[in-house]
Amino acid sequence: MTKKSNNQERDPAESVADTYNRFPVKFIKGRGTRLWDESGKEYIDLVAGIAVCSLGHCNEAVTWAVQKQMETLVHVSNLYWTVPQIQVASLLTSHSFADKVFFCNSGAESVEAAIKICRRFGHATRGPDCYEVICLEGSFHGRTLATVSATGQPIYQKGFEPLPPGFIHVPPNNSMALKLAAGPRTAAVIMEPIQGEGGIRVLEDDFLMTARQVCDELGALLVFDEVQAGMGRTGTLFAYQQTPVIPDVMCLAKALGNGIPIGATLATREAMSYLSPGSHASTFGGNPIACAAAKVVMETMTADGFLEGVRRKGTLLRNELERLGEKHKGLILEVRGRGLMLAVEFTRPIPQLATQLLEEGFLVLLGQGVILRLVPPLIITEEEIKDFIQTLDRLLMEQD
Ligand SMILES: *Cc1c(COP(=O)(O)O)cnc(C)c1O
Numbered sequence: 001m002t003k004k005s006n007n008q009e010r011d012p013a014e015s016v017a018d019t020y021n022r023f024p025v026k027f028i029k030g031r032g033t034r035l036w037d038e039s040g041k042e043y044i045d046l047v048a049g050i051a052v053c054s055l056g057h058c059n060e061a062v063t064w065a066v067q068k069q070m071e072t073l074v075h076v077s078n079l080y081w082t083v084p085q086i087q088v089a090s091l092l093t094s095h096s097f098a099d100k101v102f103f104c105n106s107g108a109e110s111v112e113a114a115i116k117i118c119r120r121f122g123h124a125t126r127g128p129d130c131y132e133v134i135c136l137e138g139s140f141h142g143r144t145l146a147t148v149s150a151t152g153q154p155i156y157q158k159g160f161e162p163l164p165p166g167f168i169h170v171p172p173n174n175s176m177a178l179k180l181a182a183g184p185r186t187a188a189v190i191m192e193p194i195q196g197e198g199g200i201r202v203l204e205d206d207f208l209m210t211a212r213q214v215c216d217e218l219g220a221l222l223v224f225d226e227v228q229a230g231m232g233r234t235g236t237l238f239a240y241q242q243t244p245v246i247p248d249v250m251c252l253a254k255a256l257g258n259g260i261p262i263g264a265t266l267a268t269r270e271a272m273s274y275l276s277p278g279s280h281a282s283t284f285g286g287n288p289i290a291c292a293a294a295k296v297v298m299e300t301m302t303a304d305g306f307l308e309g310v311r312r313k314g315t316l317l318r319n320e321l322e323r324l325g326e327k328h329k330g331l332i333l334e335v336r337g338r339g340l341m342l343a344v345e346f347t348r349p350i351p352q353l354a355t356q357l358l359e360e361g362f363l364v365l366l367g368q369g370v371i372l373r374l375v376p377p378l379i380i381t382e383e384e385i386k387d388f389i390q391t392l393d394r395l396l397m398e399q400d
Pocket of ligand 1: 105106107108109111140141142143192196197225226227228229253254
């Protein structure tokens with residue numbers, strides 16, 4: 001095929017695939033909690049690149065570490081050892097239940113690796129018919145074929161059939177349904193301890209304990225997808241640390257590199273042993289640049305006072321939202337979440353609210369027009385929280 005001749009005439013943006021509904025704004029600069037568009041307008045970011053830039057845009061320590069690593073060693077593949085990868089693996093295991101870390105480049109890939117661990121584990125310990133993964137309705141695990149099969153939202157699966165088999169779904173917080181679904185085929189149960197994309201739904205302690213118990217009785221693995229809830233978001237380094245259970249496998253990505261793409265699948269020594277040499281791989285996984293960023297993120301988040309600050313600001317934002325809930329009773333149904341992973345569910349869709357907030361200089365996530373999801377940079381200040389609440393209050397007053 002010859003090259004199209006009219007390339008000069010069309011808007012260059014038309015060359016980008018239309019897989020996203022984007023807001024009509026083009027950002028050119030970021031710093032801390034702030035973003036600037038082409039016209040120089042300043043915004044306060046309560047999205048953080050979807051729970052990614054938790055230490056803020058262009059974080060100085062991350063930038064410095066990545067720049068230095070760029071001048072030292074960029075990539076050699078996993079045929080060899082590199083220093084940053086070993087350092088990040090060691091930081092992750094010393095601050096979690098896990099003994100071993102597999103590195104990849106995204107959330108979907110980290111869940112994909114977890115699924116492969118579960119299948120190998122099931123086959124090896126209980127035979128070839130043990131491959132099923134029990135997942136939750138309303139969950140989100142990624143967009144690859146396997147992870148979209150695990151995802152409990154039919155809207156993401158439509159038109160991509162046939163989906164890989166072996167994934168069944170039960171309602172969240174329904175212990176009876178989970179027990180009934182479990183059996184000899186069950187290799188694993190996977191869940192987000194707080195469902196993120198599904199609208200910030202916190203799983204109940206009783207349900208998590210049932211999942212742990214079901215897995216223990218069957219000899220199955222419990223997988224926590226902490227791609228969104230992990231990395232300090234909920235006020236502890238990992239979300240499982242505020243629950244009564246410990247998983248066998250945990251998926252991380254999003255905030256792990258503060259914007260540099262990196263994912264990680266963490267597991268106990270026993271669970272990870274089923275991924276023997278040659279059984280799984282990723283060319284870029286754990287690359288020195290990504291690990292240089294992740295090392296700074298881990299060091300910053302585990303430093304004295306950081307997580308305490310997240311809890312304090314999370315409580316402030318939650319209290320302020322609940323105060324708005326009292327004031328706008330007819331409009332606000334519920335405030336939920338943990339730490340700086342919060343949502344406000346409205347009693348009816350307010351689809352224009354995200355655009356109105358954007359015009360006022362605030363970035364938010366708004367699911368189906370009805371669930372306002374707030375995952376700001378963890379470095380957001382109390383003053384910025386109060387600014388946002390004031391604007392939200394005024395806009396909600398104008399809705400009726
Ligand atoms: C975002 C997300 C994913 C997918 O991550 P990608 O990097 O987009 O592939 C998986 N699980 C959860 C819980 C997520 O929030």
